[in-house]
Amino acid sequence: MRDILHRVDLDRLDEQIVALLVDDGRRSYADLGQRVGLSASAVQRRVDRLRRGGAITGFTVTLDPGALGWTVEGYVELFCRMRTPPATIRAAVARFPEVVDASTVSGEADAVLRILAADMRHFEQVLEQIGAEPFVARTRSVLVLSPLIRRPAAPQPPT
Amino acid sequence: MRDILHRVDLDRLDEQIVALLVDDGRRSYADLGQRVGLSASAVQRRVDRLRRGGAITGFTVTLDPGALGWTVEGYVELFCRMRTPPATIRAAVARFPEVVDASTVSGEADAVLRILAADMRHFEQVLEQIGAEPFVARTRSVLVLSPLIRRPAAPQPPT
DNA sequence: CGTGAAATTGTAGTGGT
DNA sequence: ACCACTACAATTTCACG
Numbered sequence: 001m002r003d004i005l006h007r008v009d010l011d012r013l014d015e016q017i018v019a020l021l022v023d024d025g026r027r028s029y030a031d032l033g034q035r036v037g038l039s040a041s042a043v044q045r046r047v048d049r050l051r052r053g054g055a056i057t058g059f060t061v062t063l064d065p066g067a068l069g070w071t072v073e074g075y076v077e078l079f080c081r082m083r084t085p086p087a088t089i090r091a092a093v094a095r096f097p098e099v100v101d102a103s104t105v106s107g108e109a110d111a112v113l114r115i116l117a118a119d120m121r122h123f124e125q126v127l128e129q130i131g132a133e134p135f136v137a138r139t140r141s142v143l144v145l146s147p148l149i150r151r152p153a154a155p156q157p158p159t
Numbered sequence: 160m161r162d163i164l165h166r167v168d169l170d171r172l173d174e175q176i177v178a179l180l181v182d183d184g185r186r187s188y189a190d191l192g193q194r195v196g197l198s199a200s201a202v203q204r205r206v207d208r209l210r211r212g213g214a215i216t217g218f219t220v221t222l223d224p225g226a227l228g229w230t231v232e233g234y235v236e237l238f239c240r241m242r243t244p245p246a247t248i249r250a251a252v253a254r255f256p257e258v259v260d261a262s263t264v265s266g267e268a269d270a271v272l273r274i275l276a277a278d279m280r281h282f283e284q285v286l287e288q289i290g291a292e293p294f295v296a297r298t299r300s301v302l303v304l305s306p307l308i309r310r311p312a313a314p315q316p317p318t
Numbered sequence: 319c320g321t322g323a324a325a326t327t328g329t330a331g332t333g334g335t
Numbered sequence: 336a337c338c339a340c341t342a343c344a345a346t347t348t349c350a351c352g
Contacts, residue, residue, distance in 0.1 A: 008226045018220065025184045025218035028328095028346055039320055040346075054226045058311075059184035060219060061177065065313040067167045067213040075234075075264065075271055090307040097314035105234065107301035112234055116313060142266040148249040152217075154224040154275060155256035187327055201338050203329075 008055040010157055013038065014046055018056070021047075022153045025059045062152055070116040072123045073144040076130070077109035084110065084135040092133050098126045109140070167212040172197065173205055174315060177215070180206075181312045184218045221311055229275040231282045232303040235289070236268035243269065243294040251292050257285045268299070 010018065016036045020027055029040040029047070036043070050056040065073070078089065086104045089111050093099045101114035113130075117123035123143075131139050169177065175195045179186055188199040188206070195202070209215040224232070237248065245263045248270050252258045260273035272289075276282035282302075290298050 006226070007228055010227075018222070021220035022222075023219075025220045030346060041321085041348080042319055044347075045319085054223050057221045057223050060182075060221055060311040061180035061184045061215055062217045062219055062311075063177070063181075063313040064213050064216050067165070068169075068313050069166050070313055073262070086305045086307060094308055099308060100310040100312075100314065102308040103232070103306050104304040105301040106304060109301070111307070112301070112303075142264040142268070142271070144271075145263040145265060146245045147262050148245060148270070149253055149258060149261040151259040152219040152221075154222045154227050154229055155259065157227045157229075188329095189327065198339055199327080200329080200340085204337085 006054070008050065008053040010050070010055065014050060015156060017043060017046060018050070019156065021056075021059075065116050069118055072117040072120055073147070074115050074117075074123060074141050075144070076113040076115055076127065076139050076141040078111040078113065078130070078139055079108075079137045080110040080135050081137045082135070088135060092135070093130065096126055096130070098122075115141075165213070167209065167214040169209070169214065173209060176202060176205060177209070178315065180215075180218075224275050228277055231276040231279055232306070233274050233276075233282060233300050234303070235272040235274055235286065235298050235300040237270040237272065237289070237298055238267075238296045239269040239294050240296045241294070247294060251294070252289065255285055255289070257281075274300075 013036055017032055020032055020035060029043045032038075033040045033043045038046075047056065080089070089104065090102065093102050093111075093113060096115075098115050098117055099113050100116055102111060104111045115123065115126060117126060127139060127141060130136060172195055176191055179191055179194060188202045191197075192199045192202045197205075206215065239248070248263065249261065252261050252270075252272060255274075257274050257276055258272050259275055261270060263270045274282065274285060276285060286298060286300060289295060
């Protein structure tokens with residue numbers, strides 16, 4: 001229930017460190033320090049500060065959905081019956097591990113989901129289950145043909 | 160130019176390791192081993208194998224776009240004049256760091272982009288520049304109101 | 319922010335089931 | 336093929352200057 005109000009600002013060194021970590025999140029502090037011209041402990045202090053400040057939210061592994069057997073990807077627009085609160089939509093779609101991304105949006109639709117499925121049948125099943133939620137009036141979906149860009153994190157901060 | 164055809168399959172242990180790494184990509188091999196009941200070197204070999212097999216594509220830091228000053232997020236549908244090859248679209252939109260996600264899609268539009276911008280003016284500028292590409296007939300965009308789910312990686316593999 | 323020392327971890331090699 | 340163990344190198348983590 002904590003909204004971040006504070007805008008963290010990074011100096012040139014922080015930006016370099018973050019960029020290197022985006023590229024490889026397991027780089028050692030010594031390695032980072034050597035590349036940006038700092039000692040390992042100085043780098044560690046900066047990373048800790050960025051973590052506490054909320055700019056860095058964590059570290060993860062990046063996976064290839066295709067290699068894991070997720071062959072179908074699609075965007076699903078959600079049209080709700082009434083003014084459904086975002087929390088309700090969130091709670092409903094969060095139950096599906098197939099939903100990897102969800103946002104309420106402006107415009108005709110109320111929300112946009114990004115879904116991964118093992119195959120077309122699986123995709124259809126998830127779609128049916130989501131469409132069966134009481135607050136969902138209808139859905140409209142498009143299938144991903146080729147993924148062109150999949151950048152892991154936010155772009156470099158605006159100057 | 161390398162398409163992966165091979166489907167990597169993970170056993171119960173691999174799945175646990177991957178799940179732990181999704182949660183924290185900097186966990187040590189010793190930590191992982193202790194949690195799944197293996198030695199550190201056994202875990203390391205499994206991670207190496209998953210990396211070589213293409214299931215694990217890398218490690219990154221996860222950032223909070225808001226904390227970095229990216230306050231506006233939106234989806235942009237791209238409508239192209241003729242049958243534009245995916246590579247052309249890719250090359251054009253990859254020049255914008257603001258485009259964090261892009262795919263060609265089925266349906267009315269030819270591609271869907273996800274864009275982060277510092278503010279509304281910035282968003283509009285990016286939209287104008289993309290719309291000015293010779294192969295772009297028009298764009299249609301929706302703004303993200305609240306991000307509901309942002310899962311870092313692919314879901315656990317289908318059984 | 320750097321340095322130094324102790325604790326922890328990464329890594330490659332060896333051998334056992 | 337998979338795992339444990341060992342030993343050495345590298346890294347983390349903390350003190351203090």
